[in-house]
Amino acid sequence: MTPQFLSVGRYGKLIYLQTDRFKSELLSLSFAVPLTVQAAQQNAMVVALSRRGTKTYPSQAALNRKLDLLYSTAISTANRRMGDMQMLTFTADFLGADYVGGGKGLLPEVVSVLGELVGQPFFDATGQYPADVVSSEKQVLRDAIRAEINNPRALAGAGARKLLCKGEPYGLSLIGSKDTVDALTPEVLACRYRALLSEIAPVFSYVGKASAAEVVALLESTFSFLDKAPASYAADLHAHVGEVRRGTRLMPLQQGKLSLGFRTDIAPNDPLAPALMLANEIFGGSPASKLFLNVREKRSLCYHCSSALDLYKGVLFAGSGIKSENRAVTEEAMLLEFAALQRGEISDIELHAAKKALSNNYRTAQDNPAVLSRFYTGRTLAGAPVSLEDWRTRMENTTREEVMEAANRIRLGSVYFIEGTGEGGEE
Amino acid sequence: MTEIFKSDLLGEHYTRFLHASGLPIYVFPKKMTSTYALFATDFGAVDTAPIGESGLVPPSGVAHFLEHKLFECEDGSDAFEHFSALGADANAYTSHTRTVYLFSSTEHFSEALGELIDFVTHPFFTKKSVKKEQGIIAEEIRMCRDNPYDTCYYNMLEGLYKDHPVKTDICGSVASIGEITPEVLYTVYNTYYTPENMALVICGDVTMEEVLRVVDRHLPRSYTAGTTPPRVTVEEAPEAHRARVSAKGQVAKPIFSIGFKDTRIPTEPVERLKRDAAMAILCEMLFSEAGELYNALFDEGLISPELSSDYALTRDFAFVQLSGEAGDPELVLSRVLDALERIKKEGLSAEDFERCRRIEYAEYIKSFDNTEEIANTLLSFVFEGAELFSYAEVLQSIDLEFVNALLCEVFCPSHVTLSVIFPKEEV
Numbered sequence: 001m002t003p004q005f006l007s008v009g010r011y012g013k014l015i016y017l018q019t020d021r022f023k024s025e026l027l028s029l030s031f032a033v034p035l036t037v038q039a040a041q042q043n044a045m046v047v048a049l050s051r052r053g054t055k056t057y058p059s060q061a062a063l064n065r066k067l068d069l070l071y072s073t074a075i076s077t078a079n080r081r082m083g084d085m086q087m088l089t090f091t092a093d094f095l096g097a098d099y100v101g102g103g104k105g106l107l108p109e110v111v112s113v114l115g116e117l118v119g120q121p122f123f124d125a126t127g128q129y130p131a132d133v134v135s136s137e138k139q140v141l142r143d144a145i146r147a148e149i150n151n152p153r154a155l156a157g158a159g160a161r162k163l164l165c166k167g168e169p170y171g172l173s174l175i176g177s178k179d180t181v182d183a184l185t186p187e188v189l190a191c192r193y194r195a196l197l198s199e200i201a202p203v204f205s206y207v208g209k210a211s212a213a214e215v216v217a218l219l220e221s222t223f224s225f226l227d228k229a230p231a232s233y234a235a236d237l238h239a240h241v242g243e244v245r246r247g248t249r250l251m252p253l254q255q256g257k258l259s260l261g262f263r264t265d266i267a268p269n270d271p272l273a274p275a276l277m278l279a280n281e282i283f284g285g286s287p288a289s290k291l292f293l294n295v296r297e298k299r300s301l302c303y304h305c306s307s308a309l310d311l312y313k314g315v316l317f318a319g320s321g322i323k324s325e326n327r328a329v330t331e332e333a334m335l336l337e338f339a340a341l342q343r344g345e346i347s348d349i350e351l352h353a354a355k356k357a358l359s360n361n362y363r364t365a366q367d368n369p370a371v372l373s374r375f376y377t378g379r380t381l382a383g384a385p386v387s388l389e390d391w392r393t394r395m396e397n398t399t400r401e402e403v404m405e406a407a408n409r410i411r412l413g414s415v416y417f418i419e420g421t422g423e424g425g426e427e
Numbered sequence: 428m429t430e431i432f433k434s435d436l437l438g439e440h441y442t443r444f445l446h447a448s449g450l451p452i453y454v455f456p457k458k459m460t461s462t463y464a465l466f467a468t469d470f471g472a473v474d475t476a477p478i479g480e481s482g483l484v485p486p487s488g489v490a491h492f493l494e495h496k497l498f499e500c501e502d503g504s505d506a507f508e509h510f511s512a513l514g515a516d517a518n519a520y521t522s523h524t525r526t527v528y529l530f531s532s533t534e535h536f537s538e539a540l541g542e543l544i545d546f547v548t549h550p551f552f553t554k555k556s557v558k559k560e561q562g563i564i565a566e567e568i569r570m571c572r573d574n575p576y577d578t579c580y581y582n583m584l585e586g587l588y589k590d591h592p593v594k595t596d597i598c599g600s601v602a603s604i605g606e607i608t609p610e611v612l613y614t615v616y617n618t619y620y621t622p623e624n625m626a627l628v629i630c631g632d633v634t635m636e637e638v639l640r641v642v643d644r645h646l647p648r649s650y651t652a653g654t655t656p657p658r659v660t661v662e663e664a665p666e667a668h669r670a671r672v673s674a675k676g677q678v679a680k681p682i683f684s685i686g687f688k689d690t691r692i693p694t695e696p697v698e699r700l701k702r703d704a705a706m707a708i709l710c711e712m713l714f715s716e717a718g719e720l721y722n723a724l725f726d727e728g729l730i731s732p733e734l735s736s737d738y739a740l741t742r743d744f745a746f747v748q749l750s751g752e753a754g755d756p757e758l759v760l761s762r763v764l765d766a767l768e769r770i771k772k773e774g775l776s777a778e779d780f781e782r783c784r785r786i787e788y789a790e791y792i793k794s795f796d797n798t799e800e801i802a803n804t805l806l807s808f809v810f811e812g813a814e815l816f817s818y819a820e821v822l823q824s825i826d827l828e829f830v831n832a833l834l835c836e837v838f839c840p841s842h843v844t845l846s847v848i849f850p851k852e853e854v
Contacts, residue, residue, distance in 0.1 A: 021458070022796045023437075060725070064717035068782055071789040095789050136728060143731050143752065146679030152573055252851055253677060255569040288511035297505060300562035303570055321570045349512060356514025363533035364516075366460040367798065420573070423851075 001366055002387065003376055006212060008204060008219045011229055015205040015376040016212050017369075023099060025208030026369040027092045027110060029118065029223075031200040032085040032381045033231055035169035040086055041176025042192040045137060045184055046121075047077050047088055049193075052133050053122035054113075066113065070106050071095040075114065082381055083235025083312045084169035089377070090114060091370070096209060107210050108218060115222035121193065128186040129193075138181050145178045149251070152418055153304075156257035157317050159416035163245040164261035168236060170313050201230030203380050207369035233383055237314040239265045240413030253420035256324035260334060261414035262316040266406060269384040273311060274395040275406035280309040281354035282403065283341050284318050288353045290337040291318065301330050312382055316410060324419045331415060338412070344404035351400055362392040429635060434816040437795055441805065441815070442635045446642055449622030449650035453809060454638055455630040455801055462631025463531045463798040464540055466547050469626075469656075469810050470619035471524035472597040473744070476657035478618050485615050486606040487592070488564070488599015491521040493612055495560050496552055497528070506546040515539040523593050524741050525810060531799065536633060537641050544627075544645040550616050552609035565601045575676035575848045576750075582672040583684040583748065586844030589668040591661045593744045621653045622646070626809050630802040659743070665690045667844040676848040680731070683756035685763065686844045689738075689745040689837050696812035697821075699740060704787065704818065705825045705833055706738040706747070711783040712775060712830070713767070714749060720766045729759055742811075747837060756847045767838045775834065780827045787822055 001021070006014040033043065057063040067073045073094040080087045092114055097105025124130045148155055158173075165171035202223060206215050240263040266276045284291035284307030291305045307318035318338075322330045365371040365388060372388075379385050433440040441455035475485050498506040498519070510517035515532035517539075528547050532539045571577045584594040598604075629638055667688050693699045714721060714736040724730045731752040738747050753759045794800050808815045 024793045024796055059722075061717060061719075061722040064715070065782075068715075068717045068786055072786040093793075095792060099789075099792050136726070139728060140732055143680055147752070148679075150575055150678050150682075152677065153570075251677060253573045255566065255573050286511065287505075287507035287517070293505065293508070296563060300559045301566075303563055303567035321566060321573075323566070323569075349508070353508070353511035353514075357511060357516065360461075360514045360516055360531070360533050364461040364531060420569075 001372070004212060005380070005385065006216055008202070008216055009224060009227055011201040012219070012223065012226060013203045013380060014216060014219060015203070015373070015380060016215060017205070017207045017372060018209065018212070019207060020209050022207070022369060023096050024369070025094055025096050025107065026206070026373055027107070027114065028089055028205045028373050028377065029114060030087055030089040030203045030377045030381065032082050032087045032233065033196065033199050034234065035081065035084055035086040035172055037172055037176070039192065040172060040174055041141070041180055042184065042189060043086060043088060043196060044079050044175045045141060045189055046193045046196055047079060048137050048140065049129055049133065049189065050117045050121050051077065052137065054116035055120040055122060056116055058122050070109055070113070071100055073106060073110055075117065079174050081170060081174065081310070081313070082378060083233065085234060085381070086174060087381060090117060091373070104210070107208070107215070111218045111222050119223070119225050123190065128190045131186055134184065134186045134189060138184055141175060142178055142181050144175055152251060152253055152257050153319065153321065156259040156416055156418045157319055159247055159249065159418070160259035160261035160317055160414045161315070163247050163414035163416060164240070164263060164315060166245070170315070197225065198228055199231055200226050201228055202226050203377050205373040205377050207372060233381065235267070235312055235382065237265045237267055239263050239409055240411040244412055245414045247414070247416045248419060250419050250421055252423035253418065254422060255321045256327055256420045257319065257321055257418040258327060258330055259317055259319045259416045260331070260412060261416070262318070262410045263413045264314040264316070264406070264410040266314055266409055268311050268379070268382055272402060272406045272409070274391070275398045275402035277309060277311065277358060277395060278351070278354045278398055278403045279341060279407040279410065280307055280316055281358055282346055282350050283307050283338060285354070286357050288350070288357070290341065291334060294337055295320065295330065295333045299333055301326055301333060305334070312378065324422070327417055327419070335412070342404070342407045344400060346400050346403060351403065355396055355398070358395055359392055362388050432814060432816055434819070436819055437792065437816070439795060444635055444639065446622070446639070446646065447648040447650070448646040449652065450642070450646060451626050451809070452635070452638060452642065453626065453628045453805055454633060454635045455805055456632065456634065457630050457798055457801065458632055459798050461531045461533050461798055462536050462629065462633050463529065463802045464543055465527050465529045465628045465802050465806050466543050467525055467527040467626055467628070467806055467810070468620050469524070469624050470526055471522050472595065473523050473592045473659055474619065474656070475592045476659045478614055478657060479654070481614055483611065483614050486599060486611065487595045487603040488597070489607060489611065489615055490526050491598050492560065492564060492604055492607050493615060494519045494521045494526050495564060496556065496612060497547055497550060499551060499556055500546060501549065501551040506542065509542045509546070510539060513539045513542070521597055523597065527806065536631070537637065540638065540641045541645050544642065547620070548646070550613065552612045554609060557607060557609055557612070561604055561607070564598060564604055568596070568598050568601055571596070571598060573677065575678045575682055578674060578676055579682050579684045579750070579846050579848045580748070582674060583686040583844055583846035586669045586672040586846055587667050587686045587688040587746055588663055588744070591663055591744055592659055619656050621656070622650055623652060624656055626806060628802050628806045628809065630798040630805070661743070663688070663690055666841045669844060671845050673847045673849060675851045678848050678850050680752050680754060680850065681756050682752045682848050683750065683759065684846045685749040685760055686846070687747040687838055688842045688844070689747065691836060692740065692743065692745050697817070699811065700813045700818065701821050701825065702833070703738065703740045704821050705830050706740070706837070707787050708780065708783045708825065709830050709833055710736045710738055710747065711786055712779050713770070715783070720763065724759060724762060729753055729755070729762065756845060760843070760845045764840055764843070767834070771835055775827060775831055777827055780830060784822060784825070788819070791818055791822070
């Protein structure tokens with residue numbers, strides 16, 4: 001399945017993947033805007049408000065009912081980091097034409113509803129979001145900000161990220177702080193919505209059977225209001241220098257959560273990028289990794305111990321859940337594995353397994369419209385287009401020396417620990 | 428003899444073959460890049476009945492413990508490493524009623540299938556390795572205890588059930604897994620890991636012939652039927668054991684789980700399937716985001732946006748779960764019960780019924796887009812004694828009268844438990 005990269009209007013792009021492999025189809029709209037402390041929270045609210053009603057479907061219930069009638073079409077939204085940008089995405093997943101009576105199927109109606117969500121939010125007579133809806137969404141947002149403590153593992157990762165990227169957009173929250181929620185009035189948000197429209201250069205993706213001409217025509221006629229040059233993509237990468245930043249927080253939990261933050265200056269279009277991905281895979285990316293086999297299986301220190309890489313920002317986080325008294329020994333054990341990686345202590349079996357695992361992931365992506373859409377959308381927004389197959393081949397041809405070189409361009413930058421005080425209930 | 432099952436609606440088919448070893452094998456051909464294989468036993472956390480002459484009562488958590496231990500091979504290697512060398516992605520999970528070992532691969536399928544069969548059929552336990560695993564699983568248990576959603580779920584089950592082992596954590600407790608020895612594991616293994624109590628399910632671009640070539644090499648060509656494994660038989664009253672269960676946890680706002688206990692479980696698989704399908708429609712009608720109740724609760728600010736409902740039905744337990752986050756869960760419960768009583772009097776709307784049945788139809792079709800989902804769903808049907816493709820017909824056979832009757836039968840105020848996790852401190 002080879003994608004075609006097509007234009008939609010002057011600045012819009014369409015990643016078009018024609019296939020009859022699936023019974024459902026996928027259409028997404030993504031855009032990246034600068035991630036700033038002022039706008040991030042307001043952007044998140046604008047996206048949330050879009051789900052509360054549109055001009056034609058003026059309430060959440062009416063909108064959901066319409067989607068149900070379109071054979072349970074699901075439209076989800078996402079708010080993610082993409083380098084130092086905020087990437088906002090609307091994704092529609094709907095049944096293919098063969099199962100809804102044929103013809104053009106649901107695509108025209110899905111495009112129309114998506115167009116309404118983005119271009120025709122429900123405004124009252126004064127041209128603002130209704131005050132009661134804003135008030136309700138503000139409460140949802142306050143709850144979501146407070147609920148960050150419900151997931152201590154993610155909280156530890158966020159702690160390491162904030163320390164690692166202090167002062168950079170990547171260190172910011174995507175939903176902001178509770179201190180700024182009160183200031184979100186209908187006027188402020190409507191103003192943000194209109195400003196946002198002027199910043200959007202959309203990247204669409206479509207996976208399904210419809211012809212490219214049909215998809216482009218539908219998108220151009222529906223989204224003609226999005227006709228802006230894209231904001232410049234930003235992702236400040238640098239390897240960490242200086243002291244490791246440390247932070248600790250006490251929480252009434254049974255288990256301590258340790259997170260280590262690493263940085264590298266290897267960008268997605270750097271020749272060493274595939275080697276960087278392999279370095280992460282060998283370090284903690286799978287059950288065949290050094291962290292899993294040595295820190296968990298051999299030393300029995302924890303249940304989960306793994307690492308994850310964000311290629312778009314050159315950051316890597318390794319985490320583990322442990323008895324709080326094992327903090328020092330676990331940190332040391334994890335860093336020993338990292339040091340072994342940097343010394344090139346990578347067996348043939350490890351390198352082979354890592355390549356096979358990533359290769360399997362990329363091949364499996366062909367079976368999943370959402371994964372395909374996300375891969376190509378990310379690469380397109382970051383200006384580093386590459387086909388999955390080319391990327392996989394580059395990865396397969398990577399040498400041990402390159403993996404070692406990539407590992408040596410990674411530096412530990414932060415250590416964050418949530419110390420469990422053992423009050424989390426009975427065992 | 429090979430049996431073939433076909434669906435004209437879906438344009439799909441699968442085959443069943445009873446291998447000479449006594450193992451039933453199911454192959455669902457699907458032109459996808461990845462192939463997904465499941466090797467499962469009809470043995471889960473609820474299976475704690477005394478075993479045979481030994482009279483051994485398996486300690487809570489033993490099914491899950493066994494799942495962990497089978498990955499360790501006699502030569503000291505870890506099965507994960509074998510799969511990694513082949514580029515296959517292996518995993519396993521234990522539920523209340525089954526234990527499943529699995530892999531997905533895009534190449535070397537036959538070798539990976541051989542590995543799967545080998546490691547599951549060659550148990551190897553020593554005192555040392557059991558002790559090591561107790562450390563790892565104790566951390567897994569602590570991790571789950573720190574997860575307020577897990578705690579809320581199990582508290583709900585403890586509220587619903589007086590004696591049934593479904594109320595016990597799948598992982599067991601630190602104390603119960605402390606009772607596990609190699610002898611316990613071997614006894615349990617020999618009782619439940621018999622070919623006739625297991626199934627091999629594969630979905631991907633593969634044929635039954637290819638699968639049989641592998642199975643013939645790795646399993647004996649004959650077998651003697653063993654004794655039927657013991658099952659827990661617990662008579663539970665229709666009423667909930669306790670109407671309220673609450674605890675404090677690491678949450679910002681109270682989270683709740685409302686359970687409705689259902690003890691009228693049909694003996695016949697086809698009747699169970701019909702009840703399951705009808706309950707899926709009914710839960711959609713009552714609790715979906717397009718419905719009246721959800722929107723009333725949300726618009727009044729009584730619940731956060733995420734409200735999930737689910738019906739679980741097995742051979743010997745069934746319940747509805749309605750979960751979310753609310754400032755005052757008691758008030759939410761009272762509103763839910765009031766709404767249910769009103770709907771019982773007025774009857775469900777025929778239009779809503781058709782809308783929700785169409786949603787179920789769409790979800791059913793969409794579920795055939797993914798090898799993992801197909802294999803897991805097929806396995807559920809196999810262990811439930813039902814036929815996968817009959818679901819579409821069963822959906823069609825359900826009428827409004829049947830669903831109205833279920834509404835009155837299942838949603839009784841005396842069958843309810845409300846489980847709440849309150850915040851430990853003001854956030």
